[in-house]
Amino acid sequence: MIQKAVTDRRVTLGLTFVVAFCSIAYELVYSELLTVFYGGTVLRYSITIGLYLFSMGVGALLSTHLDDPVENFLRTEVYLAVAGPAGAGVIILLNSFPDVTFAAKPTLTLAAAHIPILVVGVLSGFEIPLLNTLLAEREQTVFAALGRLYPRSVLRRLLGVGFDVSEADQESFSEVLGVDYLGSLAGTVIYALLLFPTYGLVVTVLVLGLLNALAALTFAGWTLWGRAWVGNAGETHAETTGENHGGFSADGGQQSGSGAGDDRWAWRPILLVALVVTGGYAGLVANAGAVDSAVTGAYIGDRIESDYRPGRADITVESFDRTPYQRVTRYQRTIAGHEDAEICLRLDRAIQLCDSWVDSYHSGLVDVPMSAFENPSSVDVLLVGGGDYVAVKHLRRYGVSVDQVDIDGEFMRMARQRKYLRQFNDGAYRYERLNTTTGDAFTYLRQTDERYDLVILDVPGARNDDSMRLYSSEFYRLLNRHLTDRGIAVTWTYSSNFYGQHHKTLVNTLRAAGFDRHLPYAVYEDFDDDGERERGEQFYLLSDDAMPTPDISRSRSEFLDETAEEYDGWEWQPLTRYRGVEPNSVFDPNYDIIVDK
Template identity: 40%
Template structure:
């Protein structure tokens, strides 16, 4: 039988070092993103996760001195445990943010529990480098293959020449072959992991499967280790004269093989696994927004574009009381990331408030120029078409806009508005668009998600609103929906100070109205704001408005421009000095069920969105 060609012991250890470093650094990125998805605040979550991970690495490195260096199977066990803990930690974090039982715990305790997997992975990763360094150092004849040796010798000479300009160097390279090479492979693994995760792994398969794929690499590293160094039958790559001999237990090898098959199956069936776990998380979080047992959510469609996660679902009222949300038992909704974009009950009244009310201030002719920011579902454009105005429509997500054109749910409300002859749609970042255009608008409509993550901080900044102000005609206004001061007072204070610093000194506020539950009772819906640089701008004129505005003219005819309130001690939100108070708390996990029901019955729809 032809003998298998096997790499040298040192080359094998260098390869394993690269693989485990690749996984460890990428776990740090993946878990940071996972916790950002769960809790928001990219800077906060990445900062905490990196800090916890590196401190756990230090703890693991310190604990590793207790290990018996004559038992190389510790490396095997470390990789096996990592391959198990990483996906289990993912499932654990999803569970504590979705299941009902953990919500009985204090929020701070839930936050600590959610970071236990990061600690576990950090401690285990801290074992790896000391163990591998010890193995390399204990080799009787640490040598590289001739090809690798030529490369390292040439690299040594180049590096020695360069750094010799600034430092005292040595021409002895024995230490480089043992410690420095292992360290270099460890750091190189970190660099390659970041590049592959950011540009390939995460965009291709998403967050959940990335963690499963990394766990698979860990367990493959464990298998490679025992195949190369084991004295047992599975040591198929072992050499006759070995410096490293492992004697792992059979049951652990069987577990490793089973775990490899399980993780491999998850990666192969990545779409099914990703959809199942995502639906479990999303449905649980939607249901948690309401009193326990009152709303059942069922995901019908979900996908991720380059810019956002699109989720269409049905929500069904299961409560014993009358439904305070919508007419009937079930309605369709669509979310972009965590924010509700549109539901059957709110689609028309929301756009009546966003579009119809501001248009009543201007002639409904093509001489009125409107900038629609966002609105990729095309519904706002349909209302603008009914006003017969000229529209520039800017949205960054071309994939979602294409999806919305033919989606059976959305077509009921946009009526193919993308064919409107007096509208031009631009797939662009609104910042870039505003900086490039010289166009001036009578009305700028902001159909944007609420400030629920720091990814949206730029469109709630003074710089953004200053660009909007500069794009208004001398009679122009900005219209947007907003949150109630009674529910999100910190947000509104930061928001008003931000808008004021951008040059908007006047505002009007109003609500949308409708019979949302079909019981004949008219309720307030979303809250809207009109902003202007001065009080000389037009006011809402119901007689000039649509049938909706005329129907509720009593709510709009007395609106006047007022000074935007400002608040001492509250920083405005800027691009380079963000005020995170402008973000809103979407979790509300510690709120009692009775309080939630009362809030549902009394709050405005904008607070729910």
């Protein structure tokens, strides 16, 4: 009978671990979703964790009014299994109607998007008090058993240096808290290293809901079976000794199996919900790829279409992939007034390339700066990013030596294997003078001694906290130090007319890094098929000393040959110093560098 009680304790502590794991992971999912929709990683995570801890305290306070700990713990887990994934759905739905506008919509939707945090927090706050009540057998604890595995006398002496110590009281409350904290640690680590990179947000929240539902079923099954076991096998012992070691009783102690049948009937509705939820989640998780592509693809399609005026563009998402660093969306778009549909690629929320302008963009990024060198084959190039290998294709025409650094090895693998990406890069990943490093460009520049004649920044815009480091004064300073005496850097830029604060922050950041001159230019293309070329993507050549003049006649780009008349009057200019605008630094970030539209 004693073994049964010990097993009950192990089951309950195991459930403590699982529920703590799920609760903290739900909040991490919510934090990431809020970051995706509203920007500001540090702000979103800080507010989410703060609200979560506050609402847990509220839940712990409210738990004093809860009666039957057995049934209420079961209900809590089932409610969490439903509320956790539903909360993620609420956040997504609140941001799925971009064309619906009304007064105070941003404020109201932002406030409503934080309600799931409070709901999960309050329910999670119920768990520890309920579990502590359920652990009524205090004579033998897991931690007490572990006492034989470490030198307790040594530990007490160490603690005695700063504290008044005594023998461990082996109370179950500290035991539950210890396992709860351990589960929270496991939740944060496994979410970051396994769940999110493997499954993404949509499937991860379903996995967590499945774990909560399984915890509920495990608890219910063990309790009902335990009561029946005691009723059948331990009734005589209980009558003789007055001891009960079976399943949990309604008041938190132990009871015989006489009420097991009644409990099965009383719990039937909540158990039915748990079974339905478990089966539903299990089916969805088993088809994780299809679920992720369907939900995320549909949402992204709506968001892409909303970037245009209503009725202006027809968007069809054709494929959706997730790497450890970004979402890769391939879609077809047809813009009103254009006969042909074209294939486009997005990395997260930033458009990467489209059939119609992939050549013009890379001609501006690569061929214009390469035309500044009289002997291009002698040029050493550092390409930061460019995992689609299209920039490498353009560099290959000049026979230059290329060191490429890109953090997303999975996306580069896709660019080598996927047909729709290979058509853009023409197998440039096989270029014999290409040396590719999979890693962080910031770290690479800190560790290498190489110097380069040309550094090409083919990276997405700063759209969240994670990308801010590649737009920091520290990064640009490192980059500047790795330029040769004739070296220049090139980057595409957002329009200063539409993104004024970003532009000012970027310029002051470049100045802080030692760049004091720039040569602004753009590419020109007939985007609306009216026979007139319009100003397209914009670029900066950067330098603190060398000021070579590009010569389009030296470029090896048919696009630039056709538009050569647009490039008269190259002029290096001093970078403007904007007063009252702080540069973006790793240690003192300026969030105006982020463009989240």
